[in-house]
Amino acid sequence: MEIRVKSGEVIKGAGEILVLSHYEGEKLSSEVALVNKRVGGGIDEVVASGEFSGKFLKTLVFRTDHKIGFARIFLLGLGKRSEMTLDRLRQGMGRAASCVREIGLTRFSTLVHGEVLGYLPVEHRVQAMVEGILLGLYQFQRYKTDRKESLKEIEECTFIIPDKANLSSVEEGIRFGKYVAEGVNYVRDLCNSPSNVVTPCRLAEEAKKIAEEYHLQVEVLDRPDIERLGMGGLLGVARGTVEPPKFIVLEYEGAGKKGRPIALIGKSVTFDSGGISLKPSDNMEQMKYDMTGGATVLGTIKVAAQLRLPVNIVGFLPATDNMPSGTAMHPGDIVTILNGKTVEVINTDAEGRLCLADALSYAARYKPTAMIDLATLTGACVVALGHHAMAIMGNDPNLLSLLKRGGEETGERVWELPLWDEYLHQIKSDIADLKNTGGRPGGTITAGLFLKQFVGEIPWVHLDIAGTSWNGDAPRPYTPKGSTGVGLRLLLWYLCHQVRRSGRDTRKLTSSQRIARSAPH
Ligand code: BES
Ligand code: ZN
Ligand code: MN
Numbered sequence: 001m002e003i004r005v006k007s008g009e010v011i012k013g014a015g016e017i018l019v020l021s022h023y024e025g026e027k028l029s030s031e032v033a034l035v036n037k038r039v040g041g042g043i044d045e046v047v048a049s050g051e052f053s054g055k056f057l058k059t060l061v062f063r064t065d066h067k068i069g070f071a072r073i074f075l076l077g078l079g080k081r082s083e084m085t086l087d088r089l090r091q092g093m094g095r096a097a098s099c100v101r102e103i104g105l106t107r108f109s110t111l112v113h114g115e116v117l118g119y120l121p122v123e124h125r126v127q128a129m130v131e132g133i134l135l136g137l138y139q140f141q142r143y144k145t146d147r148k149e150s151l152k153e154i155e156e157c158t159f160i161i162p163d164k165a166n167l168s169s170v171e172e173g174i175r176f177g178k179y180v181a182e183g184v185n186y187v188r189d190l191c192n193s194p195s196n197v198v199t200p201c202r203l204a205e206e207a208k209k210i211a212e213e214y215h216l217q218v219e220v221l222d223r224p225d226i227e228r229l230g231m232g233g234l235l236g237v238a239r240g241t242v243e244p245p246k247f248i249v250l251e252y253e254g255a256g257k258k259g260r261p262i263a264l265i266g267k268s269v270t271f272d273s274g275g276i277s278l279k280p281s282d283n284m285e286q287m288k289y290d291m292t293g294g295a296t297v298l299g300t301i302k303v304a305a306q307l308r309l310p311v312n313i314v315g316f317l318p319a320t321d322n323m324p325s326g327t328a329m330h331p332g333d334i335v336t337i338l339n340g341k342t343v344e345v346i347n348t349d350a351e352g353r354l355c356l357a358d359a360l361s362y363a364a365r366y367k368p369t370a371m372i373d374l375a376t377l378t379g380a381c382v383v384a385l386g387h388h389a390m391a392i393m394g395n396d397p398n399l400l401s402l403l404k405r406g407g408e409e410t411g412e413r414v415w416e417l418p419l420w421d422e423y424l425h426q427i428k429s430d431i432a433d434l435k436n437t438g439g440r441p442g443g444t445i446t447a448g449l450f451l452k453q454f455v456g457e458i459p460w461v462h463l464d465i466a467g468t469s470w471n472g473d474a475p476r477p478y479t480p481k482g483s484t485g486v487g488l489r490l491l492l493w494y495l496c497h498q499v500r501r502s503g504r505d506t507r508k509l510t511s512s513q514r515i516a517r518s519a520p521h
Contacts (some may be wrong), residue, residue, distance in 0.1 A: 001137070003178065003462060005159040010111065013039050013160055017061070017103075019110035021045070022047065023081040024054035031111060031162075039067045043075065047225030054090060055079060057095050057477060061103065070109065075101065081116050082362035087411030088129045089114040093129045097154060101137060107156040110391035111447050112170065126159065126173025131489075132249070134181035134476040140192040155260050160162025176307065180492060183303035184485035190295040191469070193213050193290040194493050195271035200246040200319035201205040203268055203291065206298055207250045207267035214305035216250070216279055227406070231362070232335035233354030234318045236345065239320035240275050240328025246357075248294075252301050252519065254310045261312035262353030262498065263368035264301070264491065265359045267352045267375035268294030268319035271346045275348030276324050277331060282418025289483055290352070292469040294319060296487040300350040303488070304495055311495050312505050318355040318421060322348070339454055342432040350436040352377045353450045355513040369459040370399055372494070373451065374487050380443025382467040390468050390486065393448035403461055408495040412486055417445050419452055463487060 010018070020032050020043070028036055028043060034515055036043040046052040052060040056079030076096045078084060092113065100108045114125050117306055152162055189205070190198055202351060204220040208282035211218035226235055226247050238245035248268075251261070269290040273279060279287070294317040301315050329335070333345045335354065343354065352375050363371055363458060381391045392407075392414035394400045400416060407414040426438030426446050440445025448462050466515050468486045471479050 001134070001154055001157065003026045003133070003159070003174050004164065005161060005167060005174065007057070007161050007164045007167055010160050011035060011068055013109060015107060015109045015158070016070070016105045016513070017072040017074050017108045018070040018098075019074045019076055021076045021078050021092065021111070022052070022054040023078050023084070023116075024056070025253075026054070026081055026248060027191045028212065029115070031509055032218035033181075034066065035073070039064045039073065043073070045073070047443050054248075056083070057092065059080055059095065059099055059332070060286055061099070066125060074108070074229045076113070078113065084110055084112075084114060084116045084375030085122065085411075086120070086409070087115065090132035090135075090411060091477035099134050101154050103150050104152060106152055107158075111160055116467055120302055123169045123176065124171050124242055127177035130174055130177025131181045132478045134178065135184060136280070136480075138185050138188060138480055140189065142189070142193070156411070165359045167285050177304045179303050180489060183299045186301040186302065186486050187295045187485040187488055188483040190290040190298070191292050191485070193288070195199050195321065196292065198288070199243050199270055200268070200321070201244065201296070203270065203294060203317060203319045204246045204248050207248045210298060210305070211250060214302070216305060217251040217253070217302070219249040222248070225400065229338060230336065231338050231358035232320070233343065233358045235339050236322060236329045236333065236335040237269070237275070237351040237354055238320040240316050241323040242310045243265065243270070245320035246317075248300055248315075248319060249334060250298065250315040250316070250317075251412040252305050252313045254304065254308060255312045260311045260487065261314045262371045262495065263366060263371040264297045264365040265314065265316045265356065265363055265371060265373035266293030266297035267291070267356055267377065268317040269352060269355065270319060270321050272322045272351065273324060275322050275351060276328050278324055278347040278348045286470060286472070290376050291319065291375050292465060292483065293487075294493070296374050296485070297483070300491045300495070301490050309499055310494055310502070311498050313479070313495070314366050314368065316359045316457040317358040320355065324350040334388060337454065341434060341453060344429040344435040346430040346435045346437045350447070353436055353447055356451055357454045360451060360460075361457055364454075364456050364458055368458060370396075371455060371458050372463065372472055372491065373460070376466045376469055377464045378444045378447045380440070381464040384417070384444055385415055385467050387467050387471070387473070389415050390443050390462040391415060391448075392461055393464075394443070394459075395419070395455065396450060396461070398460035399459045399461050402497065403494060403505040404492065406490050406497065410489045410493050412490040414490070417448065419449050421482045423449050454487045
């Protein structure tokens with residue numbers, strides 16, 4: 001889909017449909033008022049009659065009878081002015097774009113909405129709008145052989161701005177938003193794909209593809225390497241499957257050789273049957289998305305490379321299926337993690353933490369400034385927070401509060417759970433250092449506490465995305481059913497924040513790096 005910008009008067013523009021926005025209980029904005037006049041007061045009428053209130057996400061389409069160059073006007077309600085946020089703008093555009101597609105049109109024009117957010121640079125509003133459009137239009141159709149029923153794709157979106165002054169800012173916003181949304185949709189594609197396609201081997205190929213395209217370093221450790229290193233957790237989980245496990249390391253060096261990296265670790269269980277502690281068959285098919293953390297790490301590094309962010313990142317994906325078989329790990333087995341700690345496996349379905357324990361121990365060897373792991377780790381997280389917040393836990397108050405802020409600003413919200421020592425007794429084993437389950441009470445916390453044993457002194461946060469990475473309910477404005485791709489935008493926010501803090505010389509940056517640096521988010 002092509003997204004472009006044109007400067008000039010709206011009323012002189014032409015096309016199939018023009019997206020205008022309106023705040024609930026307010027007067028028409030000056031631009032909308034101008035259009036209203038040209039179309040004979042039609043907008044005023046629908047607002048006055050209550051047909052279109054401007055309530056958040058309410059929409060109305062009407063024909064202009066060729067009084068202006070646009071054949072139709074699309075009214076988008078942005079809700080109360082005082083409640084406006086960047087995420088509402090994202091949601092509004094997601095809704096608008098899908099409605100336009102629903103009508104059967106293939107192109108639309110829009111203004112830059114959300115002027116109450118004028119304290120933000122205009123590129124941020126444009127970025128959020130582009131994200132909303134591209135994320136909202138996402139469909140996973142790779143396995144539909146008959147496309148007759150599917151909707152026609154939108155081919156073109158034009159931003160109309162009044163004068164040339166903002167042209168390059170809007171272009172930057174479009175570029176940035178496109179990379180981000182395409183990155184999220186890349187994650188969605190990987191997670192919606194079945195586990196007979198997205199195997200550990202395929203994840204390794206994806207990492208290699210990204211490395212080749214953006215000239216990054218990639219290393220794929222095979223079973224013999226993993227054995228030699230002594231990653232007993234990952235190997236234990238991989239014992240039940242014929243799919244060879246892979247330990248994938250993808251490195252992006254945007255800040256030169258000397259800079260210490262940020263480590264991103266993603267749970268990459270390509271299918272979680274539970275192993276010998278087999279899961280019930282209801283919804284088991286969904287466990288193909290148990291590699292969302294890993295896919296998100298790949299997607300984030302890809303976008304960071306596209307934007308040439310001046311940071312160093314290393315991504316770690318401990319990838320394997322979790323299957324029952326004659327060779328599978330037994331409940332009661334003891335495995336030794338890379339850092340030497342021993343774990344009694346009480347439940348083979350608590351496999352994610354075993355793989356992550358090895359990955360965190362390994363990542364710590366890179367002496368990163370921070371480690372962030374993402375994992376669809378516990379069903380208890382879904383119980384605690386439902387589908388609208390990830391659980392966040394960690395050992396560093398600064399890192400935690402930073403990511404909480406990022407969560408608010410990106411709309412990918414997090415909620416902290418405590419890692420108090422009082423919970424630790426639940427995961428102490430009688431015969432090994434730890435056991436891999438802590439019983440039902442505080443299941444998300446004991447999982448987090450388990451991971452904490454493998455990070456040492458490095459600032460670290462753990463994001464449990466079990467409840468947020470899949471939309472099993474109705475489509476949301478920019479989140480269709482299936483994989484949500486949650487996490488990438490938050491990680492990218494964090495990376496951009498690091499760039500700004502490092503205060504690098506802007507003259508040496510490309511324009512996209514400059515926007516990353518000026519980003520308040
Ligand atoms: N991948 C699952 C967690 C999960 C559940 C993710 C539902 C998304 C939706 C994880 O490996 C798991 O099975 N966890 C167990 C741990 C328990 C045995 C301690 C769980 O939550 O039941
Ligand atoms: Zn799992
Ligand atoms: Mn499991």
